[in-house]
Amino acid sequence: MQRQVRRPSTTRTLCVAFVFCAGFVGGKVGAEPYIPFHDDVVLEKLPTPGKEALRTLQKLRAQLNKDRENLRLALSLARRYMDLGRAEADPRYYGYAEAALRPWWDLDEPPVEVLVLRAGLHQSRHDFDTALEDLARVLKAQPDHAQALLTRAFVLQVKGRNGEALQSCRRLPKNLHPLITATCVGRVMSLTGQAAQGQDRLKQSIAAEANDDRLRLWALTNLGEIAARIGDNEEAERRFRAALDLGRRDVYLLGAYADLLLEQDRVEEARALLDGETRIDALLLRLAIAEDRLGRDTANEYRAMLEARFDASNRRGSTLHQREEARFHLEVLRQPESALRLAEANWAVQKEPQDTALVLQAALAAGAPERAGPVLKWVTETGLEDVSIRALIRQLDKG
Amino acid sequence: MIRAVFFALLILSPVTAEAHKPSDSTLSLSIENGAIQGRWDIALRDLDYAIGLDGDGDGAITWGELRARHDVVAAYALARLVLRADERACPAKATNHLVEERSDGTYSVMQFTADCMGAFEDLELRYSLFFDLDAQHRGLLQVDWNGATSASILSPSRPSWSTQDGDDSAWRQAAVYAQEGVWHIWIGFDHVLFLISLLLPAVLRRADGGGWQPQKPRGALSEVVKVVTAFTVAHSITLGLASAGWLDLPARLIEPAIAASIVLAALNNIFPLVTRGIWLVAFGFGLVHGVGFAGALSDLGLPAKGLLLSLFSFNAGVELGQLAIVAVFLPLALWAARTPFYLPVALRFGSFAIAAVASVWFVERAFSLSWPVS
Numbered sequence: 116m117q118r119q120v121r122r123p124s125t126t127r128t129l130c131v132a133f134v135f136c137a138g139f140v141g142g143k144v145g146a147e148p149y150i151p152f153h154d155d156v157v158l159e160k161l162p163t164p165g166k167e168a169l170r171t172l173q174k175l176r177a178q179l180n181k182d183r184e185n186l187r188l189a190l191s192l193a194r195r196y197m198d199l200g201r202a203e204a205d206p207r208y209y210g211y212a213e214a215a216l217r218p219w220w221d222l223d224e225p226p227v228e229v230l231v232l233r234a235g236l237h238q239s240r241h242d243f244d245t246a247l248e249d250l251a252r253v254l255k256a257q258p259d260h261a262q263a264l265l266t267r268a269f270v271l272q273v274k275g276r277n278g279e280a281l282q283s284c285r286r287l288p289k290n291l292h293p294l295i296t297a298t299c300v301g302r303v304m305s306l307t308g309q310a311a312q313g314q315d316r317l318k319q320s321i322a323a324e325a326n327d328d329r330l331r332l333w334a335l336t337n338l339g340e341i342a343a344r345i346g347d348n349e350e351a352e353r354r355f356r357a358a359l360d361l362g363r364r365d366v367y368l369l370g371a372y373a374d375l376l377l378e379q380d381r382v383e384e385a386r387a388l389l390d391g392e393t394r395i396d397a398l399l400l401r402l403a404i405a406e407d408r409l410g411r412d413t414a415n416e417y418r419a420m421l422e423a424r425f426d427a428s429n430r431r432g433s434t435l436h437q438r439e440e441a442r443f444h445l446e447v448l449r450q451p452e453s454a455l456r457l458a459e460a461n462w463a464v465q466k467e468p469q470d471t472a473l474v475l476q477a478a479l480a481a482g483a484p485e486r487a488g489p490v491l492k493w494v495t496e497t498g499l500e501d502v503s504i505r506a507l508i509r510q511l512d513k514g
Numbered sequence: 515m516i517r518a519v520f521f522a523l524l525i526l527s528p529v530t531a532e533a534h535k536p537s538d539s540t541l542s543l544s545i546e547n548g549a550i551q552g553r554w555d556i557a558l559r560d561l562d563y564a565i566g567l568d569g570d571g572d573g574a575i576t577w578g579e580l581r582a583r584h585d586v587v588a589a590y591a592l593a594r595l596v597l598r599a600d601e602r603a604c605p606a607k608a609t610n611h612l613v614e615e616r617s618d619g620t621y622s623v624m625q626f627t628a629d630c631m632g633a634f635e636d637l638e639l640r641y642s643l644f645f646d647l648d649a650q651h652r653g654l655l656q657v658d659w660n661g662a663t664s665a666s667i668l669s670p671s672r673p674s675w676s677t678q679d680g681d682d683s684a685w686r687q688a689a690v691y692a693q694e695g696v697w698h699i700w701i702g703f704d705h706v707l708f709l710i711s712l713l714l715p716a717v718l719r720r721a722d723g724g725g726w727q728p729q730k731p732r733g734a735l736s737e738v739v740k741v742v743t744a745f746t747v748a749h750s751i752t753l754g755l756a757s758a759g760w761l762d763l764p765a766r767l768i769e770p771a772i773a774a775s776i777v778l779a780a781l782n783n784i785f786p787l788v789t790r791g792i793w794l795v796a797f798g799f800g801l802v803h804g805v806g807f808a809g810a811l812s813d814l815g816l817p818a819k820g821l822l823l824s825l826f827s828f829n830a831g832v833e834l835g836q837l838a839i840v841a842v843f844l845p846l847a848l849w850a851a852r853t854p855f856y857l858p859v860a861l862r863f864g865s866f867a868i869a870a871v872a873s874v875w876f877v878e879r880a881f882s883l884s885w886p887v888s
Contacts, residue, residue: 147614149612150613157574158613159558159574161562206536207648207650209536210648214645220649427617431654
């Protein structure tokens with residue numbers, strides 16, 4: 116009789132001990148260096164940009180190594196690396212691109228094409244002002260350089276200088292694909308109180324032009340975002356779905372669609388959309404928000420992963436992730452004070468609608484509506500149309 | 515045109531937060547008695563890009579593949595790290611290879627030693643890992659030297675680090691020593707009591723008839739300034755001499771002497787021997803207290819590098835702590851000196867109490883006794 120009473124207690128003790136040990140070992144693996152127990156243990160999966168692309172890259176790299184001063188080769192390799200950096204959302208490739216351009220990088224008068232790429236690389240590191248300087252030099256030499264004009268429009272738009280961005284879009288040469296110009300113009304117009312016109316222009320253009328998938332994806336994503344901003348969630352979803360149906364993986368599209376779902380409290384769908392997307396910080400963040408709202412245990416794991424990544428980034432002295440970090444503090448850690456600090460610092464650099472909304476949300480959550488002041492003034496001046504920002508302003512007015 | 519269109523699109527696509535952070539390695543050096551122990555964490559992805567680790571080309575790096583390339587990894591990396599101690603080269607040798615999992619992938623962990631052939635004063639480091647391949651690569655350096663830590667981010671535009679860099683870590687170190695200085699004077703009751711014994715009569719002056727009467731604020735202030743300055747100058751001198759090793763008095767003499775100085779200073783308030791030039795007393799005994807400060811500082815451990823700065827900061831901290839005490843004491847005493855209680859209660863009884871406490875300290879310290887209560 117006595118033994119029967121004791122037995123479950125022994126089992127429980129063993130279970131507890133096991134969990135403790137497992138936790139200890141599991142925790143240790145991440146934090147301490149170790150020697151793997153077997154030669155077949157896989158330590159790292161390398162990114163595979165596709166066999167064909169990889170072979171081309173290796174060939175170009177080998178050629179360039181033999182001929183470091185070959186500008187044509189260097190430009191071609193750098194473009195491919197930047198292409199990969201964007202597709203894989205992996206900044207290492209931007210570093211490789213910069214290294215390929217090294218012989219021209221610090222010249223007083225680099226070739227125009229180097230300047231264009233250099234501007235793109237500065238932009239990728241959020242060094243927007245230096246990017247604009249490089250672009251100004253390009254456009255002085257070649258006033259209708261399409262890529263320089265587009266990059267300039269984009270950088271200005273991120274910085275919230277939408278009037279100048281629109282000018283840049285309108286200066287795009289006529290022989291450029293009309294959908295590019297329409298997307299550029301439409302996107303920027305939608306941020307300056309002319310959402311309807313911007314949307315119309317883009318809709319007409321996308322109906323007429325249908326050839327290139329990459330271009331369509333970009334235009335559809337923009338149409339989705341514009342619709343979401345003016346509160347037409349059905350139209351937004353239709354466009355995002357059409358973009359997804361093109362079958363090209365696109366990190367930005369996934370993030371934008373996930374945000375639309377989260378905004379409508381369709382948390383389960385957002386989670387399903389981003390299932391397994393833990394490699395990319397921006398998507399992991401949205402996944403963590405969804406899991407957190409669903410009250411799942413995985414939320415803790417994702418929170419720890421994100422904290423480790425922001426830590427690693429901050430140790431390097433990088434502020435590239437401030438937008439995500441602010442949102443992480445606000446929605447996952449629920450620390451509105453630090454979220455507001457980060458959101459303000461981010462807003463000093465980037466002024467896209469989500470950056471603007473973040474400051475307002477954090478100011479509300481932190482009970483510091485007065486700190487939303489500069490942002491509110493800016494919103495009024497630019498005439499930004501965005502239903503979620505409008506709702507936040509109403510809340511701020513009430514408080 | 516199509517190529518341009520493709521590329522323009524890439525550029526225009528909004529920036530998304532990255533899957534991985536840009537490439538960096540972590541390099542930690544710990545230096546003790548002229549021996550350098552190093553640990554260098556390098557991402558497997560970066561090593562693969564530089565020297566190829568994926569032997570079978572299946573897109574996955576196994577421990578076996580890495581193990582087979584350990585010699586190459588060590589040779590490649592260590593050739594890109596130059597260590598020089600006092601202008602002598604310090605060749606480095608890998609001693610062990612491990613791996614570590616991090617938030618952005620697996621890192622190779624290489625432990626190594628560098629031999630600088632003997633002790634050295636200055637260390638210079640030059641880092642060039644991956645700079646030719648990835649212009650955004652950074653080396654995150656941490657150096658531990660005799661308890662002091664210095665950190666630095668190495669980049670193609672700032673690839674070197676040296677102990678002579680006078681980077682902000684020196685200032686952080688200075689701040690630490692200043693804090694310790696403040697702390698030492700605040701918790702070092704002996705110094706506080708000595709100072710108060712000297713300051714208690716400063717708000718009074720001798721009346722013509724031989725008694726005491728309240729001093730005017732200006733007179734009191736000038737008296738306080740004289741006393742505090744004399745004390746400061748004196749203990750700075752001996753603190754400096756003792757820390758530099760030119761003055762070496764055993765603590766078993768100094769500690770009782772400090773206690774004795776308090777007894778004498780307090781008793782002088784009750785049975786005045788010295789009435790003019792209290793500042794001379796402050797100076798004389800300040801010399802003794804300075805040696806005591808040096809003892810406290812050596813307990814903290816002075817870094818080999820930036821000794822002067824640390825010494826100066828510690829002393830500045832002591833002064834700041836002292837000034838804070840004076841700033842509280844002086845207004846209170848000035849106010850109290852106008853009341854009839856000051857003379858009997860504060861000056862006479864206060865000094866008596868201080869003398870009593872200090873006598874106990876003296877006995878304790880002189881005869882290495884310890885009262886069961888204290």
